Structure formats: C-alpha cells, structure tokens
Amino acid sequence: MRSAVLHELGANLSVETVTPLPPGPRDVIVEVRASGICHTDLSMRNGLFPTMFSGPMIGGHEGAGIVLDVGSQVSRVAVGDRVVTSFRPACGTCTYCTDGRTHLCDSLASLMQRPRAVRSDHTRVNTMSGIGTFSQFLTCDEASVVPVRTDLPDAHLALLGCGMTTGVGAALFTAHVRPGTTVAVVGCGGVGLSVIQGAVVAGAARIIAIDPVASKRELALRIGATDVIDPSAHPAAEQVREMTRGRGVDFAFDVVGGPVTFASTYAMLDKGGVIVLVGYGPIDSELRLPAFDLQSQEKMVKGCVAGSAQIRRDFQKFIDLIEHGRLRTDDMVSHEVALDGINDAMQAMLSGDVVRSVITTF
Structure with missing residues (x-):
C-alpha cells in the first residue's frame, strides 16, 4: 500500500x-x-x-x-x-x-x-x-x-x-458556551472556524474572530462570526476591549497555542470569563498567569483535548447538524x-x- x-x-x-x-x-x-x-x-x-x-x-x-x-x-x-x-x-x-x-x-x-x-x-x-x-x-x-x-x-x-470535532466540541463541551454570551476566537484555521460554528450552535450573541489572514476573516464572517479583528494592525486584546466597551468577553479560545497568544487571549476576558486552550504550543512551553487577577475576578482556565467530545455519541450528532445546515463543511x-x-x-x-x-x- x-x-x-x-x-x-x-x-x-x-x-x-x-x-x-x-x-x-x-x-x-x-x-x-x-x-x-x-x-x-x-x-x-x-x-x-x-x-x-x-x-x-x-x-x-x-x-x-x-x-x-x-x-x-x-x-x-x-x-x-x-x-x-x-x-x-x-x-x-x-x-x-x-x-x-x-x-x-x-x-x-x-x-x-x-x-x-x-x-x-x-x-x-x-x-x-x-x-x-x-x-x-x-x-x-x-x-x-x-x-x-x-x-x-x-x-x-x-x-x-479531528478539526471539526475539536473546534465545535471546544465551544459546546469544554467551555459550555451559553446563549447570549460573547466569544473571542484567536486563530481561524480549520479548528478555529469550527469553534466559531460551535459558538453559533450554542447561541452566542457576539463572536469575534481574530486572524491576520484576510481571507480567513472573511470566511469567519460567512460561517457566523459577528466581528473580525486583524491582530497585525493593533493588539488584539485592546481591540476586543474597545468592541465590548471595556468589558472583554465571556469566553476566549486560543486556537494557536503558546505563551504569546495565550497571554493576549487571557487579556480579552471579562470578569468570570473562561479561556480555553485549544491550540498546541511546543511541548516544553510554559504559560504565565496573573494570579491575583485570576482569583479576584473569578476567571477560569481550561485545557481542551478533542473538544471534550465523546466520539461514539457525538460524531453522528455532528453529522446530523451538518446535514441540517447547522454546521458547515462546504x-x-x-x-x-x-x-x-x-x-x-x-x-x-x-x-x-x-x-x-x-x-x-x-
């Protein structure tokens, strides 16, 4: 073979x-x-x-x-x-x-x-x-x-x-995105675009897609993002806070991975917000957190493996969502x-x- x-x-x-x-x-x-x-x-x-x-x-x-x-x-x-x-x-x-x-x-x-x-x-x-x-x-x-x-x-x-299940699952099963909430997604490749779709299914009110590639930002808007940010033009976290009147978002997904994007993504969180680490950085990389901010504002950090999906249950459910136009693979x-x-x-x-x-x- x-x-x-x-x-x-x-x-x-x-x-x-x-x-x-x-x-x-x-x-x-x-x-x-x-x-x-x-x-x-x-x-x-x-x-x-x-x-x-x-x-x-x-x-x-x-x-x-x-x-x-x-x-x-x-x-x-x-x-x-x-x-x-x-x-x-x-x-x-x-x-x-x-x-x-x-x-x-x-x-x-x-x-x-x-x-x-x-x-x-x-x-x-x-x-x-x-x-x-x-x-x-x-x-x-x-x-x-x-x-x-x-x-x-x-x-x-x-x-x-891998990609679609990881992304959709990250929104639905790892983060448990709630209806009416705000979401930021850093990195709009296959997994990031799937996170956006999962947030749409979950009923998020506002979904901010962040990527330096214009074509990926355009695609993010087509599949459900409400706003897009070019992080190469101005620091992404500052742009997110400007969009949200200084508050930040309820859920932020780092789909790139590594200390730099993690720090930027964490800075997008509102009080009580959840950051989900979806992307893989180098195996020996370490992440730094502001301990007082994490504790006093009751923020949460979550790792994500395979979108926390249960494959024998969720593969067919995702297929049903695709077939009914709720998730898009085209x-x-x-x-x-x-x-x-x-x-x-x-x-x-x-x-x-x-x-x-x-x-x-x-």
Whole structure:
C-alpha cells in the first residue's frame, strides 16, 4: 500500500510502498477514502511533539473510509461500514471511558507504539495516533473508529476525525458556551472556524474572530462570526476591549497555542470569563498567569483535548447538524489533493493559504 511516512523530525514525508502487518483480533482494516491535513500533522513533522515520534511513522490522524475486514473480537463495526477515524480512541473499559470521559482514554499511548506496517528494508512502521490516515489502507484498533450513517462526501466527513470535532466540541463541551454570551476566537484555521460554528450552535450573541489572514476573516464572517479583528494592525486584546466597551468577553479560545497568544487571549476576558486552550504550543512551553487577577475576578482556565467530545455519541450528532445546515463543511475544504502532494499541502497550510487540504487520491 502507498503511504506517507515520516522518517525524521523536521523532514518532509516520504510517499512509499509499505506492507501491512497482520491484524490482531481487535483490529479493523479500513480503505481510506479521505484524510484531512491538520495543523497537528505539521506540528508532528516539525518536532513539536518529539516524545510521540519513535522511528518511521505513517502520518495522518483525520480520516474517513470503508471497513474491509475485522478481527475475531471486533464488535463495534462490521465489514462495509462507513467509519470516521478518531485520533483519541475510546476503548470503553479504562477508568476515563467508564466515567464518560472517553476523550481522555488511557489506551492512546499503547496504540501509538504498535507497528502496523513494514518497509522494504524490513523496518517496522508505527502510525500517528495509532491510525495513520496518510495511506491507502490502515489497520487500527476498533477503539479508533466510529461507524456513521450519512451520504456526506468523504472529504467533508474526514474533518470530524479531528478539526471539526475539536473546534465545535471546544465551544459546546469544554467551555459550555451559553446563549447570549460573547466569544473571542484567536486563530481561524480549520479548528478555529469550527469553534466559531460551535459558538453559533450554542447561541452566542457576539463572536469575534481574530486572524491576520484576510481571507480567513472573511470566511469567519460567512460561517457566523459577528466581528473580525486583524491582530497585525493593533493588539488584539485592546481591540476586543474597545468592541465590548471595556468589558472583554465571556469566553476566549486560543486556537494557536503558546505563551504569546495565550497571554493576549487571557487579556480579552471579562470578569468570570473562561479561556480555553485549544491550540498546541511546543511541548516544553510554559504559560504565565496573573494570579491575583485570576482569583479576584473569578476567571477560569481550561485545557481542551478533542473538544471534550465523546466520539461514539457525538460524531453522528455532528453529522446530523451538518446535514441540517447547522454546521458547515462546504467552506472548510479548501483543496482536494493527491497523496503525492502531501508536502506541498503542508507548506500551503504553514503559509496560511488554506483552511483544510484533504487527500482524496491515494
């Protein structure tokens, strides 16, 4: 099968032919029909998560496809099912899963360390997030796929595997945005635009989208933002306070990540406000908080993993919202590309030229 393999942090992915290893009793084999190229893929390639890389790795973690075969102990999916992959598995048996917090499932580390293919030189190959969607076919534990019922295009369906679920979930399930509240979203790529859509569904009265790229600000307005800010023209936090008569916002989302954007996003909060850290900074970065301000104004800081979504429950709910026009995927897919164009697509994302490129030809 043809796959895009990362051999060295900081290097381009190599599109090559690898041989799948035999599946285990809990494994499923999926023909990948579409794979989104997420900013996390770029961060992985560039070495932001060095502890998650252990030798050759098939990239990709946001995908959709068709189940071709299942192991003897698989019970959740069947051959022929249409499925969405999830970069956060839901094993169903660990403490977090049984407590209703499957987005914190304990099985991720062990699934990532399981080789799934072998190269021509007999080197074993792991997969990103235990999935590896930059490939014609993938083998993964059944905990990492969810069967869905829909006629949505594969390129749109793939976005649920990470970006859209993370963003929409951040608004609905992590922050619990309330009707009539004010929201600021810093960073309007695929995840940030999904946060905006989640805030719309939640009934926010005012949604301020912040991004230096004009085309992304324009798209943010089309999908539900009420206001936009160019942070390169004037400090974003000052602009937010001017817009809100000095008060700030109820909910602020840092979808970029890192100390600089976190500090700016925190400065946008009103008393009692909630800041949600959605974007990933370098793994060793640290964030500073003004302790007295945090305590005396009763502000709250929340981390966000996978939008706090419960994939077996929420993937189909999000599909229903898309099908009824409440969530929009048509504007989210900037380009459909071939697997051989993976490195060019990553460069386009780095330069800010696209919202989401999706691999649809393998």
